[in-house]
Amino acid sequence: MTVALQASGLSKRYGDVVALDDVSLDIHAGEIHCLFGENGAGKSTLSGCLYGYVQPDSGALAIDGRPMRLRSPAEALRLGIGMIHQHFKLVGRLSVIENILVGAGGRGLFLDTRAARRRLAALCADYGVALSPDAIVEELPVGLQQWVEIIKVLFLGVRVLILDEPTAVLTPQESDRLMAALERMRDAGMAIVLISHKLREVMRSDRVTVLRAGKLVASLKTAETSPEELSVLMVGRKVSPSYDHNRETPGEIVLDLSDVYVNGERGHRVLDGLSIHVRAHEIVGLAGVAGNGQRELFETIMRVRPLEAGRISIDGKDVTAGSTRDVIDLGVGHIPDDRYLQGLIGSFTIADNIVLGRHHDCAFRKGPFLDRKAISSFAADSMSEYRVAARDSGTRVDRLSGGNAQKVILARELQRSTSLLLANQPTRGLDIGVIDYVYRQLLAKKAEGFGILLASEELDDLMTLCDRIAVIHRGKIVGVVDPSGTTPQHLGLMMAGQAVSGGDAHAH
């Protein structure tokens, strides 16, 4: 096999942080090469070096055996290296064909649309994608927008395609289709670099390179390794993926939404007659493709979003007309999906964030003044109990890693809540070690008698943790299933909005 892209001794530092430490690897034509590692392991920096976005401090690149310096992504594209980002670089208001031609650059004054349309049709047929050239990009579902991005790059004749977590926004079915298409590109002789932290996808690659803390830990043939070995390599120690999961008899209903209608900022429906309930001693999972009303659901329960119609009660008390303060006073904890927007004040210290919302309580106040001593000793106790790693409670939270920032939220929300926990993507962007910690905290709260509503993109996690899984699609619960009686594929179909017969799907 020929080496399409070779990196030797790449290193990159940002200030004191070593993002990449002497990493060498070969990307072969005709292989799917997976870069695997935790968040912050160096995957993004490495891929940035490979397509000219990041300039390494030292090390060299060779393309088809010739030493090259990539000074910009444009130069990489000219040399046949393209990248698909997690956040698409598309012009939403333009059509598919226009977006593709924008990327193709202008040769001459006029865009040659006829030839482009023919090529687009051929590519779509090759990969089995139904993409109309005149569709407006922002009106397409996310899965198809990603295809516009991919075809845009294919148009430029790339031979090395780098994809950054491409399945994060896809349903399981869409992911399968994408993987199949990538395999066809490989068979046609392209080199595919796939950045992922999902074991299921990694196992479909040909080779896998594991990164940890900026270092290359191993480069293996996928066929000769196992998911267990890879996860050990990734975190550097053995993690047990199973949890002591006591099935307790669910108690009283602590959260009850019936026929809730909510409109979004632009006046369109975001929750469309949604009903769901959560009992004490129960974790209810919320599965769904991002953007189907999950965030709005949590905001509505927290009463920061107005209701058009419907009823919400918490612990038997009607809070339909209540305020956020009322909800919090009923003992509700909220772990938001965007922690620096909704959960933390970045420029404040850990201590100030741990008492956020309670800073007027007598315990933290002496007359009109904040009782700094009481606040910092409370914060120090919380930090040791919730294992927040930082120099002291005076550290600003925007200086913390994602995992430690999340633990600050956990420390605050778990300590002040008494009956109900709302957790929206609580493990997003976290290392496996922290994910494990977060889940153990949730299970401990469940054992204490909390009701928990847990939304996650990780279906496997929902299936191990939850007592019931509700599937949300277009602002509606389209089914509630027992995790022991379902499969990720079955959930995926429901998430995609397909009516599913069989199983024990029943709403509410």
Added chain:
Amino acid sequence: MHIKLEQRHGSSLLWQGASYGLAILAGFVATAMLLKLSSADVTTAFEALFRGALGSQRAMLRTLVAATPLILTGLAAVVVFRARIWSIGQEGQVYAGAMGAYWVASSLADAPLVVVGPLAIAGAMLGGATMSGIAALLRNRYEVNEIFSTVMLNYIIVYLLSFLLSGGPWTEAGTTVAYHQTPLLAQTAWLPHLAGPLHAGILIALLAAIAVHLLLERTSSGYDMRALGANQTALRFMGMDVPRIVLVTMLLSGALAGLAGGVELLGVQHRLKADYLFGLGYGGIIVAMVGGLRPAGTVAVAILFGGLSSGAVDMRIQSGVPDSLIQAMQGTILLFVLCGTALARYRLTWSSAK
């Protein structure tokens, strides 16, 4: 060649200090060029400026007198800007404060200072707070952007005063309407003087600076205001009453700006005349920005700017340069300080593409 702005990792105090010094220096250089353009003698003008600001004990006291209202309007801007409420109504609130103080003091013409003084000061704060309170209610109730409401209110109050002074009930009797001023207040309402021209208003201003510092950094209400400025969304999710925090912050800011008007009336002018109050509110915004939105910085910059405007009078007499040039100079310093802050936080990097 590419020029990029790169974030500095931990901006050093040295850099910040240096950037401030450079900004002020640049302000002087730009002013010198303006002086040259108006064909004035730069050396004479600057010499007069410095002598007027610092040349004698009396000059220094006059500098402090000029700084007094700027400290208060600066603090008013600090309070709202730290909460990221973009109120620029300090100008109108100064007028309303002076009007409140005048109304109280002129109604209690026979009472002694111990009675009139505190009541007139309270009237000033109430006047300013009324103006900012209206803007806060408009924002909370009807989602009216405070930038628009405060600018409109600035116009309304200026014209209201103009109405009251040009043939209205407050016009000085026996003078021609053209003076646009009230009669002098009775001496019982004048703030006592500490030394020469320096009146007790400076103490009020310095106490206010300490109080604002303690409020912002040490109290739970100050925490609310800073949190509102840092992340309003998180505050809402924590169940905090955001409209109430906006109202309290605005009332406090308005009271401080009103105080500036009251102190200027009772300490210096002793009569209401629109010209006397012009620019104190807008000046306070610049002072607060250059002072880094911190009370101590605000006091320091207010004294600097106070010196510039009291020195400007001497400069006009000596070299015939209009004192409005000083406002141009203050504006220039602000622009350079803003550049300097960016420079302290970011660094320019050059990379040449061969």
